[in-house]
Amino acid sequence: VPAKELGRPRVDVVLTMSGLYRDGMPEKLPLLDQAVRLVREAPEDNAIQSQTLEVENELIAGGTSPELARKAARARVFGPQPGVFGVGMSGMMEFSRDAGDPAAAANLYLKNMNYAYGAGLEGVAVGDALKRQLKRNEVVVHGRSSNLYGLVDNDETYQFAGGLNAATREASGRAPEFLIANARKAGAERYDEAGHFLKRELTTRLWNEKWIEGMKAAGYAGAQEIAKEIEHLYGFRSTSPEQVDARVWQETLETYIHDKRKLGLERW
Numbered sequence: 001v002p003a004k005e006l007g008r009p010r011v012d013v014v015l016t017m018s019g020l021y022r023d024g025m026p027e028k029l030p031l032l033d034q035a036v037r038l039v040r041e042a043p044e045d046n047a048i049q050s051q052t053l054e055v056e057n058e059l060i061a062g063g064t065s066p067e068l069a070r071k072a073a074r075a076r077v078f079g080p081q082p083g084v085f086g087v088g089m090s091g092m093m094e095f096s097r098d099a100g101d102p103a104a105a106a107n108l109y110l111k112n113m114n115y116a117y118g119a120g121l122e123g124v125a126v127g128d129a130l131k132r133q134l135k136r137n138e139v140v141v142h143g144r145s146s147n148l149y150g151l152v153d154n155d156e157t158y159q160f161a162g163g164l165n166a167a168t169r170e171a172s173g174r175a176p177e178f179l180i181a182n183a184r185k186a187g188a189e190r191y192d193e194a195g196h197f198l199k200r201e202l203t204t205r206l207w208n209e210k211w212i213e214g215m216k217a218a219g220y221a222g223a224q225e226i227a228k229e230i231e232h233l234y235g236f237r238s239t240s241p242e243q244v245d246a247r248v249w250q251e252t253l254e255t256y257i258h259d260k261r262k263l264g265l266e267r268w
Helices: 019-024 028-040 047-061 066-074 090-094 104-112 129-134 156-172 194-204 209-217 220-239 246-256
Strands: 077-079 115-118 121-125 139-144 177-182 190-193
Touching (some): 028 066, 028 077, 028 115, 047 066, 047 129, 077 129, 090 104, 090 220, 104 156, 177 194, 190 194, 194 246
Parallel strands (some): 139 177
Antiparallel strands (some): 115 121, 177 190
């Protein structure tokens, strides 16, 4: 979908960020906060106005003081506790601690990313504000502008974007649309479905004979990289099962366990 064609006449926005973004570019937070405030205070009715009022009333009904509820309902930027980086999900995925509990990743995300920034709050957790904001969420968008890193080259994509996807599903009861804002080629920016974007990446990397030979040439470090990629794929599957179907695992099995490309992987 070309970016210019993705029209949404009624839209609210919730931004989540890493501690690195918050600490490294703090001057951006007031601008984001101001942008949301300008829409909220616009004379015409809009989605941000209505959602703010609904979340405020829900927080008050849940026992939050009116003053805190008002601030939390107006916040649209959430992240980790001040001084903390990341979601804290990698250990869960490394040891498959979410096995048998499809809500485990979502609940961890909702707990560790529930700190609001802006609207008079500087990293304050107010009740379950993030979950209430995500209850009406319909789409998760993750930006990708680099050709250097892919979706499963590190654990950050499944933790932040995948975690937001899982949290939305848990909060709303349905899986959101999950899009990659693909800005890798100037002038050809697109929104790609995350599952299609991932399969293209796996085809050119994890399942690609030339890539595998490059990993083999790197010895034990290459083997570690392959293991990490598959671990991150597991994290992506755990947080976004709608985007990773059985064929992805079958192709990975055929490539590495059955060695269908005859690359001598068992001996290596």
